Amino acid sequence: MELKHISDLNQLKEIKDQSYSEINMRLKESDRNLNEIKEYQVLICSGTGCTASKSQIILKKLNQEIQKRNLINKVKVYKTGCFGFCKLGPIIVVHPERIFYCEVSEEDIDEIVDKHFCQNEVVERLLYKGDDKQVKKTIDELDFFNDQQRIALRNCGVINPEDINEYIAMDGYLMLATILEEKRDRNTIINELLNSGLRGRGGGGFPTGKKWEYALSYENDEKFVVCNADEGDPGAFMDRSILEGDPHSVIEAMTIAGYTIGASKGFVYVRAEYPIAVERLRIAINQAKELGLLGQNILNSGFNFELDIRLGAGAFVCGEETALLQSVMGMRGEPRPRPPFPAKVGLWEKPTLNNNVETYANVPIILKNGADWYNKIGTENSKGTKVFALAGQVINTGLIEVPMGTTLRTIVYNIGGGIDNQRELKAVQTGGPSGGCIPVSLIDTPIDFESLSEIGSMMGSGGLIVMDETDCMVDIARFYLEFAQDESCGKCVPCRIGTKRLLEMLTKITEGKGKEEDLKIMEELCYDIKESSLCGLGQTAPNPILSTLKYFKDEYLAHINEHKCPAGVCNALLQVVISDEKCIACGICARVCPVSAITGERKKPPYEIHQDICIKCGACIPKCPTDAIYKR
Amino acid sequence: MDIYIDKTEEENFKKLDEILETHGHDQGHLITILRDAQEVFGYLPEKVQSYLSLKLDIPISTVNGVVSFYSLFSQEKKGRFTIGVCLGTACYVKGAKDVLNAIKEELGLDSGETTLDHLFTLKDTRCIGACGLAPVVMINDDVHGKVTPSDIPSLLHQYIKKSKEEQDD
Ligand SMILES: Cc1cc2nc3c(=O)[nH]c(=O)nc-3n(C[C@H](O)[C@H](O)[C@H](O)COP(=O)(O)O)c2cc1C
Ligand code: SF4
Numbered sequence: 001m002e003l004k005h006i007s008d009l010n011q012l013k014e015i016k017d018q019s020y021s022e023i024n025m026r027l028k029e030s031d032r033n034l035n036e037i038k039e040y041q042v043l044i045c046s047g048t049g050c051t052a053s054k055s056q057i058i059l060k061k062l063n064q065e066i067q068k069r070n071l072i073n074k075v076k077v078y079k080t081g082c083f084g085f086c087k088l089g090p091i092i093v094v095h096p097e098r099i100f101y102c103e104v105s106e107e108d109i110d111e112i113v114d115k116h117f118c119q120n121e122v123v124e125r126l127l128y129k130g131d132d133k134q135v136k137k138t139i140d141e142l143d144f145f146n147d148q149q150r151i152a153l154r155n156c157g158v159i160n161p162e163d164i165n166e167y168i169a170m171d172g173y174l175m176l177a178t179i180l181e182e183k184r185d186r187n188t189i190i191n192e193l194l195n196s197g198l199r200g201r202g203g204g205g206f207p208t209g210k211k212w213e214y215a216l217s218y219e220n221d222e223k224f225v226v227c228n229a230d231e232g233d234p235g236a237f238m239d240r241s242i243l244e245g246d247p248h249s250v251i252e253a254m255t256i257a258g259y260t261i262g263a264s265k266g267f268v269y270v271r272a273e274y275p276i277a278v279e280r281l282r283i284a285i286n287q288a289k290e291l292g293l294l295g296q297n298i299l300n301s302g303f304n305f306e307l308d309i310r311l312g313a314g315a316f317v318c319g320e321e322t323a324l325l326q327s328v329m330g331m332r333g334e335p336r337p338r339p340p341f342p343a344k345v346g347l348w349e350k351p352t353l354n355n356n357v358e359t360y361a362n363v364p365i366i367l368k369n370g371a372d373w374y375n376k377i378g379t380e381n382s383k384g385t386k387v388f389a390l391a392g393q394v395i396n397t398g399l400i401e402v403p404m405g406t407t408l409r410t411i412v413y414n415i416g417g418g419i420d421n422q423r424e425l426k427a428v429q430t431g432g433p434s435g436g437c438i439p440v441s442l443i444d445t446p447i448d449f450e451s452l453s454e455i456g457s458m459m460g461s462g463g464l465i466v467m468d469e470t471d472c473m474v475d476i477a478r479f480y481l482e483f484a485q486d487e488s489c490g491k492c493v494p495c496r497i498g499t500k501r502l503l504e505m506l507t508k509i510t511e512g513k514g515k516e517e518d519l520k521i522m523e524e525l526c527y528d529i530k531e532s533s534l535c536g537l538g539q540t541a542p543n544p545i546l547s548t549l550k551y552f553k554d555e556y557l558a559h560i561n562e563h564k565c566p567a568g569v570c571n572a573l574l575q576v577v578i579s580d581e582k583c584i585a586c587g588i589c590a591r592v593c594p595v596s597a598i599t600g601e602r603k604k605p606p607y608e609i610h611q612d613i614c615i616k617c618g619a620c621i622p623k624c625p626t627d628a629i630y631k632r
Numbered sequence: 633m634d635i636y637i638d639k640t641e642e643e644n645f646k647k648l649d650e651i652l653e654t655h656g657h658d659q660g661h662l663i664t665i666l667r668d669a670q671e672v673f674g675y676l677p678e679k680v681q682s683y684l685s686l687k688l689d690i691p692i693s694t695v696n697g698v699v700s701f702y703s704l705f706s707q708e709k710k711g712r713f714t715i716g717v718c719l720g721t722a723c724y725v726k727g728a729k730d731v732l733n734a735i736k737e738e739l740g741l742d743s744g745e746t747t748l749d750h751l752f753t754l755k756d757t758r759c760i761g762a763c764g765l766a767p768v769v770m771i772n773d774d775v776h777g778k779v780t781p782s783d784i785p786s787l788l789h790q791y792i793k794k795s796k797e798e799q800d801d
């Protein structure tokens with residue numbers, strides 16, 4: 001790709017007009033003549049989910065077939081960011097008709113090329129079929145997208161993240177260029193953000209405009225802008241998808257932030273576990289530099305802004321902002337007390353503005369469309385939209401973005417398509433290890449920062465895990481405590497020792513060795529840890545216990561008093577059994593059992609496990625060729 | 633203090649010098665340097681840590697403090713393939729524990745251990761961002777989605793075969 005250095009707003013607009021005409025056919029609102037298609041544009045999801053399901057192999061194959069059939073001028077193939085419908089990946093969308101193909105495999109490519117591109121016929125069998133068995137031809141017919149509003153994800157699935165011109169086509173860098181051209185007053189920018197009501201998407205929900213205002217107010221010869229892309233919540237991938245699908249939106253926002261607070265250097269702190277995101281970010285930074293939208297003397301304005309990437313090295317606590325700053329400087333990521341806040345004392349003791357990826361991704365479009373456009377979306381105190389990673393026992397797992405105030409019911413049933421395997425919804429977990437489990441009785445709560453805290457959970461960064469009757473709430477609490485305990489940096493005692501004690505008590509309960517008095521002690525300890533821990537990790541680590549104790553106490557009592565795990569999860573309280581129907585009497589299980597607890601006769605199903613001998617090691621389960629052995 | 637570098641290690645240490653050069657011997661880049669060093673050596677033995685301490689003029693305790701703090705760094709030699717079983721929330725509720733147990737059983741390993749032939753290292757990892765495909769297992773850079781315990785033997789076999797082919801080449 002050839003990139004020309006540009007030096008003012010007009011030249012940017014020229015690129016915009018040119019690229020817009022090229023990608024215009026991908027936009028829903030554009031006019032299209034479907035009778036006579038001269039050119040196809042094929043978008044292949046290249047997010048992590050679809051890449052895992054081999055979308056890059058498909059991309060290669062598609063290009064080969066197109067070349068072979070001499071269709072290079074007629075069919076163009078592009079990478080794009082996550083469409084959100086990860087469950088059905090790899091996903092391919094064909095424009096101008098907006099045809100949505102899912103679960104495409106390498107073997108399907110021939111047919112797509114022959115039928116669709118040569119004969120202009122849709123390949124019916126690769127279309128999505130909804131619950132009602134109705135075939136959905138275009139992306140606009142999918143229920144999955146109906147209740148969504150994509151603002152932070154506006155460009156994901158539309159543009160090629162590795163081509164800066166496509167970002168510019170969607171009005172990218174327009175705000176940065178306009179601000180620099182006008183030499184816009186810094187307070188005007190801050191006021192716009194304040195009026196928009198945008199709050200931090202990293203979990204805390206602090207008003208973004210306020211944070212920028214503080215960072216501006218501390219005079220210093222050097223300041224920094226940081227982007228928190230550490231995304232530690234162990235079931236979430238919102239920030240990752242934004243970086244993979246629209247890295248320039250973050251770069252543009254950080255550059256605007258640099259101009260606003262008076263910083264000329266920025267860092268993006270990304271998890272090393274996100275190689276695709278890092279690579280896209282790197283490409284984007286280089287392209288922005290080449291065009292003159294980043295680096296020295298941006299668009300001849302005299303404003304300089306350099307951006308660097310720093311990789312995290314696998315420590316959850318580094319998502320906490322003071323720890324993150326330590327890590328950016330190459331040290332152990334241990335938190336320190338706040339205040340002073342980073343806006344006053346940050347990197348190398350200088351004022352440092354730190355925001356989350358999704359927060360930044362919202363900034364350019366808010367500035368472009370205006371605060372009054374943004375603050376009409378959402379609820380009274382939580383404006384705009386929120387991206388969630390929808391996962392767990394829900395049919396449509398994936399990435400979604402909904403206006404604040406959407407209910408969990410809408411998310412789980414309308415967007416998520418309900419619960420997998422026709423089971424019953426039990427709870428929804430939000431806020432990751434700092435959050436809580438929301439019971440099905442509260443599923444009509446409109447979600448925003450306040451409402452989630454009121455019911456004992458929190459917004460967090462956006463992980464949303466759906467749980468059904470087969471999930472044990474005590475075990476889930478134990479899972480999160482194990483995580484917190486493992487990730488505690490160990491600097492302060494309540495968190496280091498306290499979470500360990502909590503984990504021991506929970507483990508005892510899941511093994512059927514708990515006592516009812518333990519619950520009281522555990523609850524007290526939870527509050528002590530919350531009050532006396534140094535950083536957010538310790539302060540929120542007990543939340544999963546407190547919320548499950550509040551809403552699912554009966555499950556704790558079942559483990560304690562009846563020595564039963566109602567959901568059938570906790571190993572020590574279960575039996576390993578063989579399903580009569582599935583057993584084919586091959587005898588493999590009997591051979592692997594270390595204590596000879598399994599007996600039976602070859603070819604005469606079923607085999608049987610003698611519960612008095614079985615030590616529940618589970619060795620037989622994975623060996624069974626028909627998955628007939630399970631725990632109950 | 634001088635560090636004795638064996639002939640067989642010379643090449644790797646030369647690469648390490650180049651890494652130090654690209655990062656301008658900057659202490660602030662310690663984490664990046666350690667990452668790159670781990671790429672070269674496969675892990676971060678004491679000798680490499682001492683070497684970096686010397687070259688960057690940082691106390692060895694600080695270097696080791698950083699190495700031991702971050703889970704990405706390993707002070708022990710790892711296997712040819714690192715198997716990462718995602719124990720993120722989405723994978724956990726979709727049965728990742730059973731998958732992990734199946735691998736433990738198959739290889740006779742615990743998390744964090746390496747097989748004697750240095751073929752496999754087993755690890756549990758956090759969410760790798762493919763929750764839609766849960767449960768997920770990562771083997772080196774390959775992501776395998778919707779894995780069940782009964783898939784494990786054939787999955788591992790693919791890699792055993794791969795390593796045999798490499799040796800034959
Ligand atoms: C233990 C812990 C982990 C955190 N992890 C993240 C994270 O992964 N990403 C993030 O943006 N913020 C995380 N935060 C919140 C940050 O400290 C900080 O509030 C946030 O980055 C500020 O950006 P915002 O105002 O745009 O939300 C974490 C906080 C704590 C206490
Ligand atoms: S609360 Fe936990 S993670 Fe935070 S500083 Fe204390 S020990 Fe470290």
Ligand code: FES
Binds near residue numbers: 722761762764
């Ligand atoms: S929880 Fe396993 S990939 Fe996200």
